[in-house]
Amino acid sequence: MAVHAPFRLLLVRRLVSICTSSQRRSGPKDGLVKLSTSGRQTRTFSTAAVKRNDNEGDTSDSSPPSTELTFRQALLSKRRRPLSPLERVSGLLPRDALSPEVTQLREQNQTEPGEDANTRAEEPNTSACHQEERPPLSTLPGESLLTFGELLVAECRRRRVEFRKMFQLQAGGRLQSSWGIVLHEDMVGQHAGRFLKTSMGVSIFIRRASLEDYVLYMKRGPAIAYPKDAATMLMMMDVTEGDSVLESGSGSGAMSLFLSRAVGSKGSVLSVEIREDHHRRAALNYQRWRSSWRLRRGEEWPDNVQFHRADLGAASPLLAGRGLHAVALDMINPQLVLPNVVPHLHPGAVCAVYLANITQVIDLLEGLRCSALPLLCERIIEVPVRVWAVGPALQKDGRYCTRMAPIPDADLRRGDEASDDTSREETTTEEVPVPVPVPAFGSIPYTARPHCDQMSHTAFLVKLRKCVR
Known part of the structure; x- marks a missing residue:
């Protein structure tokens, strides 16, 4: 027995160590089993409580368990959210070592999710109330507010x-x-x-x-007469209220709109187009602008443009009995229709021709020379427009540049001494933020250069005046 005593003692210690290690290994599993079991019991209990209360007809005791369960589910869903690197690092540091921004972020993450949901649910109602309670706007005499259709x-x-x-x-x-x-x-x-x-x-x-915006951005068929060229043609023809004007080549209706405003309600514009699709597009653009103008001003735009689909070279019956104060031609071969147009043009009146390239101008002049029409070519011009970008000079940080006046040598020395004194004072006193003064009038340099977006060549304008020989 004395021989086996040490062996028994060693065996007992070995068994104790094995049991201890097995308990350590099985501890987390048991905890998970207990946790899952308690979770099942909690869910079973809450369901049973709700069923029992529904059967008894008393709903006062059913709300707390469901609210508590919802809050626990929200916490569990929040815990499953992956953490950002900042949250992982800040969670390892003590609270005293965190900056105020990180501390505030941690407090926001620890708030209850129910409060955020309630806040989000209340925001749309608040914005809707603000839109409904918008006060009426005051208008100036003759001013109108925006309405549908404009x-x-x-x-x-x-x-x-x-x-x-x-x-x-x-x-x-x-x-x-x-x-x-x-x-x-x-x-x-x-x-x-x-x-x-x-x-x-x-x-x-x-x-x-505006009418310029509408002409530039409306739906087009062919190319339009740009506003800069249309304004020059109106000045060439000297169109005034009450005139009767002929337009050949309706296109998309741009020149028709400018002529319609120039002649007014007492005048008339006859617009002739040979192509069906261009004729239809010009009429639609004209009516669309009239509808928008009626809503904008409360009055009708003059209905003084007559659109006809015909060939002006063979449209003598269309011009029969008409006297024209001006003629605007936007055609490939205007010299072919001039023999039918010039007899109806008043003596001394102007025919303005819109041509895209210089070869068309040469063909027009050659046609005038061969036909011997009573027309004088007064001018052939191109209307360039250069857009400039002018503005105050800015630094890279967004502040205005300032004009620097030349400093004499004596003032420069005084300025250096003053800067040394101020630097000594700043070392002894605390820095106080100084408000940035507004630059005085004329103290900011300006930059001026041609704008990067420039309009290229559009057309040549030929001014033909009828004469009596």
Whole structure:
């Protein structure tokens, strides 16, 4: 027995160590089993409690368990969210070592998710109340607010216009761009010429479309007579209210609109087009502008343009009995129709011809020389327009540049001494933030250069005047 005593003692210690290691290995599994079992019991209990209360008809005791369960599920869902690197590092550091920003972020993450849901649910109602309680806007005499059916232009302005679009206000419509969305309902009832915020918080400038905007952005068939050329042609022809004007080549209707405004309600414009698709497009663009003008001003745009689909070279019956104060031709071969047009043009009146290239100008002059028509070629011009970008000079940080005056040597020495004194004072005193002063008038240099977006060549304008020989 004395021999086996040490062996028994060693065996007992070995068994104790094996049991201890097995308990350590099985401890987490048992904990998981107990946790899952308790979870099943909790779910079973809550369901049973709800069923029992439904049967008894008392709902006062059923709300707390369901609320508690919802809160636990929210916490579990929040715990499953993957942590960001900042949250992982901040969770390992003590609270005293964290910056105020990180501390605030940790406190926000520890808030209850129910509060955020309630706050989010209340936000749409608040914004809807603000939209409903919008006060009525005051208007100046003769001013009208935006209504459905008007033609508007949206612009995104920063250092230059980066976005421009013409659209028509429609019920249920919305303005879409790369900078966000603006609902058409938010524009109705507003002043024209104001900034509105998109869904991304970018300011979009909303204004009514002018006749120049409409001509540039309306739907086109062929190329249009650009406003700079149309204005010059009106000055050449000296069109005034009450005149009777002939236009050959309706195109997309741009020149027809300019002539319609120039002759007024007492005048008339006869627009002739040989192609069916161009004739239809010009008439639609003209009617669309008249409808928008009626909503904008509350009065009718003069219905003084007659669109005809015909060949002016063989349309003598169309011009029978007419006297013309001016003629505007936008054709490939205008010299072919001049023999039918010139007899109806008043003596001393002007025929303005819109030609795209210089070879057409040469053909026109050669046709006049061969036909011996009573026309004098007064001018052949091109209307260039150069856009300039002029603005205050800015530094890289966005501040204005300032003009530096030359400093004499004596003032330079005094300035160095003063700067040394101020530097000594700053070392002894605390720094106080000084407000940035507004630069005085004339103290900021300006830069001026041709703009990067320039209009290229559009056409040559030929001024022909009828003479009596």
